[in-house]
Amino acid sequence: xxxQVGIVGAGPAGxxxxxxLHLRGIETVILERRSREYVEGRIRAGVLEQGTVDLLNKAQxxxxxxxxxxxxxxxxxxxxxxxxxxxxxxxxxKAVTVYGQTELTKDxxxxxxxxxxxxxxxxxxxxxxxxxxxxxxxxxxxxxxxHVLSCDFIGGCDGFHGVCRASVPRDALTTYERTYPFAxxxxxxxxxxxxxxLIYCQHERGFALFSMRSPSLSRLYIQCAPDENxxxxxxxxxWDELRARLGGDAAEALQSxxxxxxxxxxMRSFVAEPMRFGRLFLAGDAAHIVPPTGAKGLNLAxxxxxxxxxxxxxxxxxxxxxxIEAYSDACLRRVWxxxxxxxxxxxxxxxxxxxxPFDDRLQLAELxxxxxxxxxxxxxxxNYVGLPLD
Ligand code: FAD
Ligand code: PHB
Numbered sequence: 001x002x003x004q005v006g007i008v009g010a011g012p013a014g015x016x017x018x019x020x021l022h023l024r025g026i027e028t029v030i031l032e033r034r035s036r037e038y039v040e041g042r043i044r045a046g047v048l049e050q051g052t053v054d055l056l057n058k059a060q061x062x063x064x065x066x067x068x069x070x071x072x073x074x075x076x077x078x079x080x081x082x083x084x085x086x087x088x089x090x091x092x093x094k095a096v097t098v099y100g101q102t103e104l105t106k107d108x109x110x111x112x113x114x115x116x117x118x119x120x121x122x123x124x125x126x127x128x129x130x131x132x133x134x135x136x137x138x139x140x141x142x143x144x145x146x147h148v149l150s151c152d153f154i155g156g157c158d159g160f161h162g163v164c165r166a167s168v169p170r171d172a173l174t175t176y177e178r179t180y181p182f183a184x185x186x187x188x189x190x191x192x193x194x195x196x197x198l199i200y201c202q203h204e205r206g207f208a209l210f211s212m213r214s215p216s217l218s219r220l221y222i223q224c225a226p227d228e229n230x231x232x233x234x235x236x237x238x239w240d241e242l243r244a245r246l247g248g249d250a251a252e253a254l255q256s257x258x259x260x261x262x263x264x265x266x267m268r269s270f271v272a273e274p275m276r277f278g279r280l281f282l283a284g285d286a287a288h289i290v291p292p293t294g295a296k297g298l299n300l301a302x303x304x305x306x307x308x309x310x311x312x313x314x315x316x317x318x319x320x321x322x323x324i325e326a327y328s329d330a331c332l333r334r335v336w337x338x339x340x341x342x343x344x345x346x347x348x349x350x351x352x353x354x355x356x357p358f359d360d361r362l363q364l365a366e367l368x369x370x371x372x373x374x375x376x377x378x379x380x381x382x383n384y385v386g387l388p389l390d
Contacts, residue, residue, distance in 0.1 A: 013284030014157030015108035020309035049386030069099035084371035131280035191257025294342035
């Protein structure tokens, strides 16, 4: 088997890379470890930056997103018993779109398959070879048979636990990491959102986030311990905790509803440098992880593959390798700014177990400053809606 660009992973990064290259006449094959049903059902991100929305429209996969995505022109920060709005439109002229990663994934898979694109689901034992030479290879097993896919380049889009980053020699890689002493317990519930916009709550019981997927579907998160046992969190306890952290009239208005999904996500900041090794490119969560507080993970994955698709397009059109060589640095500049923002939002809104009373006071002063100063709220807003792409 042979293709131009072999892609490992059918998450947002791999699928969007495949679609962008297809539109430039470049052929890809995606190898995905899981089944199509699993990939399409995985509940994760919800917020798309304006630049991500523009990219998806350009990639001709924006039709349903334009129809059912919810355009949000601000968020609310709740602390000290009050809610404060950050008005993105007024501060930056931009907005974000709430559209579930599950829906985006379905749109991308649908578009790839409709155009005859090749996605091998349930590809087992994928391994990467010879990316330091001209003809890299991907080996895998499917239905008990061994296959070799030979390609010009490999897109390592296989997420944080994937095989691509793990195949790079250790001494060629520098990693930067921070773990946080808490996690997020999330539920997807059949109940209308308590507010039209997302509410990020700083509270002495811990952080909470009130998000949504549609006018009848809420996505809610509470800060919990990293080793929390889900069995100890029946729905009723989660709703009580959400009400306590939200407070005020909204807490009474919050309607419990049947939960469709419940999971715990660890919080981590991580960057691997560089993001290219010869003909292997890492993109998305394979190269970096952010804590979800800034809603940046999926958006960073999209920004990476935009840069990569351009670099490969230039190579196939002219043989020039300048953009390929610039890939890692171009991505990392954006990645580190998103790391900074995600770390900052996380630090400002969560309750750290080891904190001192001094830290509590600083946290409240920071929130007061961010919501009271046009300069500070603009800094939050321009990062949240997405820094310029070029
Ligand atoms: P993934 O989505 O992880 O895809 C990688 C794919 O590779 C998977 O399909 C996997 O099965 C496959 N794979 C792995 N190993 C192999 C292998 N060996 N062989 C073959 N295939 C393999 N981001 C935002 O931008 N906004 C948000 O609001 C947001 N909220 C989030 C909330 C939560 C609770 C979580 C957990 C994450 C959130 N994120 C958010 C982050 C976002 O979901 C990720 O950054 C995004 O999924 C990254 O896409 P990716 O394609 O790089 O990786
Ligand atoms: C979500 O809706 O899943 C979501 C929204 C905002 C975040 C993280 C997750 O910061």
